[in-house]
Amino acid sequence: MIVIVEVDPSDETALRAFWETEQAAIRADRPHALLRTWEALSNSVREPGPYYRRTLFAAREGEVTAGVAELGGSVEDNTHLADLEISVLPDRRREGIGRALYDEALRRCHAAGRTSVCGELHVPAGVEPATAGPYAFARAMGLEEVHVEDHLVLPLPVDDGHVAILRTGAEAKASDYEIITWGDTCPDEYVDAFCEMRTRMDSDVPIGEVDYEPVVFTQERLRTSETRLAQSYGSVVSAARRRRDGVFAGYSQVYVPRGEPDVLQDDTLVMPEHRGRRLGTLLKLATLGVLAEEYPASTSIHTWTDPDNHAMQRTNRDFGFRIVERMHEMQVKRG
Template structure:
């Protein structure tokens, strides 16, 4: 096997959309393998009634590179960009955050399955994340995250990842008002920093940074073999970018979300 294409047909919230990943072994690139895989994936998407394909392309921060050139040749355009940042854990200073109430907020943490008592609030926060996350001109519609969808996602993740969630609880109201999540792949040392959200009316208290510090401290204790954490932040998301840089993350490359309309095949 010298290459592969993986086509994901999105659910009823985005019936027009498919996600595509194309990978070709370096020794077999520039021989038409990627183009053949793209054509096969395009045919499958069109046959299923999809009119748009999206995917991720990685490049150096200051140049496009071969992957972006390939996507462009296939008719895709870059519609959103994010910085890919990495944190080397042996160089990071992330002392644990005190659990006592501070500035009117406490931290609630769990691993894997969300406790039933927090499920409704967690689903609400994940729905807010769907609507708030920057995505440029990407033609993806936000979904309403129900309690059932939270449980379904946990079921999909658990065979491959350990999940660490830290959430901020507003002391006066008792409501959860923010969360962050780390995904630790089984048998791997590279960790993914997933969503981080604080509701707008509770921003300005350093909650995003606090939640991330708590989770990084938990990561060191519960997964001592972890070596690095990766995250993605839109360049115009200045508050989160500042938070990540202050924690010791550094920009390593640029991620382009590319999008192709399937009305016409790519030029030959």
């Protein structure tokens, strides 16, 4: 008989079973998935940060973990909202395991006063969402689609000749700007400008109808994030700065999981008044240059982009990114 239990993060065996089940379930459906490492999971739940909390659940039958769920939520802002991810082993689907995990997670949400629940699922490129199992399951649970993004992948390294062509074209339009880079920690003299851009990114990024309120990114939040990320990831940040007055015009950030070959392209933002100068291309070129030099074992970079973000879609195509999946963000609201 299946029993739903909360996973104790200090229980090495239980936490490892959670991670292995999650890995196996996702890999069975998604050959291009970018999965979190064991270190990333264990660090996030064993030493939780001040802004976000996670609760892990396992569907167990004896000593076997057949499915898992992660329920997360902010503790300072958007406290009405919960994030939920559910994974069930392929040979244990259609047994009610996913529903049991969902019901327990929803019960916890109600008890905590969280009235909106969001989850992400991925469907291979070219596949109709309605024919995909995860999408059908989410709809059966009452969730509605509120946002989509394309998952794109770029093999690394990028050909030097192609890089040179991109650089020549971009630099011709952005000669008034310089690109600076840093690693895990933002230099003190750039912190205020970086936080302002991070705040703008949280407001500007397309999120469809997700029940989310943008967050002000403070210096304290930045430094906390940097410290925590450095436990599991290397960071590369590039920023564009106007030469004549030092005004920051945009940034791009990538994360490199420790010991893993796949890189996550996170934010890329160009501030509105500086757009149309190919700065997005220069920012991405700068991060790729650091990756080639400091993380030469990297074999691919993954990014997610709204289909209607035509400028970033065009920039990604110029580099050679190709769409491999579509991410569907699903949401349910409860009174």
